[in-house]
Amino acid sequence: MPAAPSPRVPADTVPGSFREALAGYASAQGLVATVEAAPVRDEGPAAAVVLRADPDTVFDLTMTAVRQGDVPADFEDRRAPTGAGSAHLSWATASAAVYNRHRLERRLLRYQHDITALAAAHHIGAVSVRVLPLQPVTVLQQLLGIKHV
Numbered sequence: 001m002p003a004a005p006s007p008r009v010p011a012d013t014v015p016g017s018f019r020e021a022l023a024g025y026a027s028a029q030g031l032v033a034t035v036e037a038a039p040v041r042d043e044g045p046a047a048a049v050v051l052r053a054d055p056d057t058v059f060d061l062t063m064t065a066v067r068q069g070d071v072p073a074d075f076e077d078r079r080a081p082t083g084a085g086s087a088h089l090s091w092a093t094a095s096a097a098v099y100n101r102h103r104l105e106r107r108l109l110r111y112q113h114d115i116t117a118l119a120a121a122h123h124i125g126a127v128s129v130r131v132l133p134l135q136p137v138t139v140l141q142q143l144l145g146i147k148h149v
Contacts, residue, residue, distance in 0.1 A: 014047050018122035022049065025118060029111070030057035030103065038128065046126040049115055053099065053134040055142075062142040065095065075147065082140060092140035100133045 014037050026033035031051045038046035065071065072087035074080035082088040112129045119127040 014045065014124065015122050018047070018119065018124060021118055021122065022115065025114065026051060027054065029107075030054050038126070045124050047119060047124050047128075049127060049129045050132060051104075051111060051129065052132040053103070053138070055138070058099075058134065058138060059142050059145075061099065062095070062139060063146055066143070066146050071143075078148070082144065088143065089136065089140060092143060093136040095139045096134045096136040099139075104131045104133060 014035055019035055022033045022035055029051075030053070032054045034050045036048050038048045066075075072080070072091040074087050080086065080088060108129075108131055111131065115129050116127055119125075
């Protein structure tokens with residue numbers, strides 16, 4: 001039996017105007033968006049959108065926490081451990097979990113709705129939206145950058 005033909009994914013099916021509008025929308029939400037063409041469907045061009053936390057937003061939120069004194073217990077110790085089981089990594093893990101729950105998971109349906117409407121306005125027939133969770137290591141890197149300045 002012959003192999004099924006692979007789906008057509010023309011590189012130019014995602015208009016630049018959609019990419020720009022999506023970038024503006026994501027930025028206003030404190031996110032970064034990437035978009036790729038997806039296999040063309042009956043309803044026209046399709047796109048796959050991936051959202052992730054904007055590093056500047058993560059920095060701002062981490063800096064706000066530090067200014068408010070919401071820091072690991074050993075934050076003032078410049079030689080404090082940061083690996084598995086450390087107060088720093090526990091804090092970063094908890095902070096990432098809160099961000100993911102409040103900024104990503106709870107807003108996912110709204111993001112999907114808004115991006116679908118934006119895609120339709122740019123004549124994109126179908127769009128998938130995926131959100132990458134904020135990783136604790138990213139929060140830890142921001143925290144350490146602030147701590148060691």
